[in-house]
């Protein structure tokens with residue numbers, strides 16, 4: 001309510017209050033008792049006081065109102081809601097371009113300020129999970145939608161003095177039903193409350209270039225200057241069309257029906273103004289996957305971008321082992337040489353928005369490949385060159401062992417897992433061929449959203465799927481997938497994995513309070529039954545610092561003891577099919593392995609290491625025979641050394657390396673403290689605490 005309204009209300013309330021003070025019966029009784037004059041005097045006094053208060057309040061309210069009217073039109077509010085800051089940046093760009101423009105967060109903005117005067121309000125509104133508004137925008141949107149429903153509100157006039165435009169942020173990859181849905185809802189609600197639309201909603205896709213976003217200021221300014229108003233394009237008989245849509249989707253479950261209708265509505269709005277990637281014209285050149293701003297951000301973080309969609313980065317374990325300070329868990333579990341391992345991806349895009357994503361969702365997303373395709377041989381060649389350049393820079397770094405530095409130029413392993421979804425790259429098989437031709441082993445990690453691509457994948461040294469949750473609901477919460485049929489894709493991927501033949505791995509990334517509850521153990525056991533992986537890696541989530549895009553805190557990072565206990569509990573549920581094979585305490589990582597493949601006939605020796613030379617021979621034979629000469633996991637096993645076995649006193653730390661511990665920081669937010677705090681109800685020994693004492697540097701990649 002405005003100040004004036006509030007003041008008038010005070011006056012009216014006071015007048016009514018006179019009767020309320022005495023009540024009609026009270027008035028009659030007072031007259032009879034002769035106290036009537038006194039009562040009337042009392043009441044009159046109350047009215048006088050109320051009137052005075054009203055006048056005062058009206059005056060007080062009128063002064064700023066008059067001042068406001070003087071510069072009416074000069075102020076344009078750009079109201080934004082945001083989770084990861086994009087909307088705020090866009091709002092500021094727009095506000096800068098408009099004289100008197102001011103960016104205001106939706107959680108402090110109130111329409112009450114704009115009900116009295118002519119006002120221009122530009123909304124910058126992103127769409128988040130399930131098509132909802134960011135938290136800071138939810139109250140405003142809910143209030144507007146409530147007002148639309150409220151029969152007491154005069155819809156033609158409620159926001160009659162407001163002129164508005166909506167800039168809706170989103171990602172096309174969520175499909176038409178969800179793309180910029182919140183922006184649409186906002187536009188609809190504000191429009192229905194009598195506000196005048198300066199232009200049709202402007203939809204901005206995540207992959208739009210900075211130049212396009214910079215342009216928004218100009219477009220909005222032009223709309224304000226034109227001072228024309230527009231209505232949403234009313235399709236001929238829209239009501240009938242809606243009815244037809246409902247009819248068309250009748251057979252679908254309610255949720256699907258709603259989505260489908262939304263999708264059709266968006267189809268109907270094809271003539272809306274869209275900034276951003278409109279569907280590619282047939283024959284039009286495909287865009288680069290990585291936009292210039294994404295390239296800049298990734299480069300800043302140490303990624304070397306190759307061509308238009310690939311990247312390579314020097315893993316810190318490579319640096320560690322170059323200095324003789326220990327290899328990563330893959331050294332412990334499978335015998336890779338960390339300083340000869342290259343971490344790369346041929347697709348920076350993926351189809352998820354995982355809560356623990358270390359890219360904090362600044363990488364592109366997509367449900368299918370819609371970008372340019374670089375040549376696989378060029379990607380591999382450049383990846384190796386860039387990797388070797390980074391190795392070269394290690395020369396002269398204190399502690400680097402000269403003989404290891406020399407060997408490091410001979411890349412022997414490639415972890416196709418850096419970030420994104422490598423299997424999305426349509427020419428992934430050719431890329432793998434290129435790597436194998438150079439005698440480079442391949443560890444490929446997929447996020448289990450592309451079952452067909454897994455089926456069509458040629459043999460790799462070790463094929464991983466990320467199993468981030470045990471149930472459909474939990475997977476949705478943790479991975480925040482783009483696909484609606486994500487669960488079917490996920491289970492389909494596990495089935496595809498079961499039939500591969502070569503080494504397969506489930507990778508479980510444990511996040512406390514998200515996916516490691518006791519009641520989820522049976523769910524994991526079912527998934528294991530489904531895909532029958534050779535190996536199961538169970539590791540603690542890596543905390544990548546605070547991010548607006550996720551609620552993850554250091555508290556969500558489990559201790560090694562907790563990871564170990566969880567791994568043992570899962571193992572028990574496999575009815576003896578798997579055993580606890582190896583662990584790398586250094587990075588809170590454990591390994592379960594199928595006993596029928598990885599336990600030697602003596603029943604004691606684990607064989608989780610890989611005979612890499614043998615693998616390359618097998619691949620060469622497979623290729624030469626056009627895929628006729630098949631081979632399996634059993635054909636390239638090697639013994640796991642004693643120090644790497646589960647429960648060994650070395651805790652998975654290779655004894656030829658020297659342990660190095662950095663001085664520990666001690667802030668509560670410091671990820672380095674993650675593994676030294678005792679797990680709830682399971683206080684470790686002092687010695688164990690000391691052993692586990694480590695820095696962020698030591699957390700698993």
Ligand SMILES: Cc1cc2nc3c(=O)[nH]c(=O)nc-3n(C[C@H](O)[C@H](O)[C@H](O)COP(=O)(O)O)c2cc1C
Nearest residue numbers: 082083084085086087126127128129170171179180
């Ligand atoms: C977990 C998550 C869910 C999202 N869901 C949707 C969606 O349903 N529809 C859509 O159009 N965009 C969706 N997006 C894309 C965001 O709207 C887009 O990235 C936007 O620029 C974020 O704005 P902000 O940085 O101001 O929060 C989603 C992004 C994330 C990270």
Ligand code: SF4
Nearest residue numbers: 350352353354357420
């Ligand atoms: S799949 Fe990988 S890159 Fe994509 S959101 Fe999840 S963690 Fe990040």
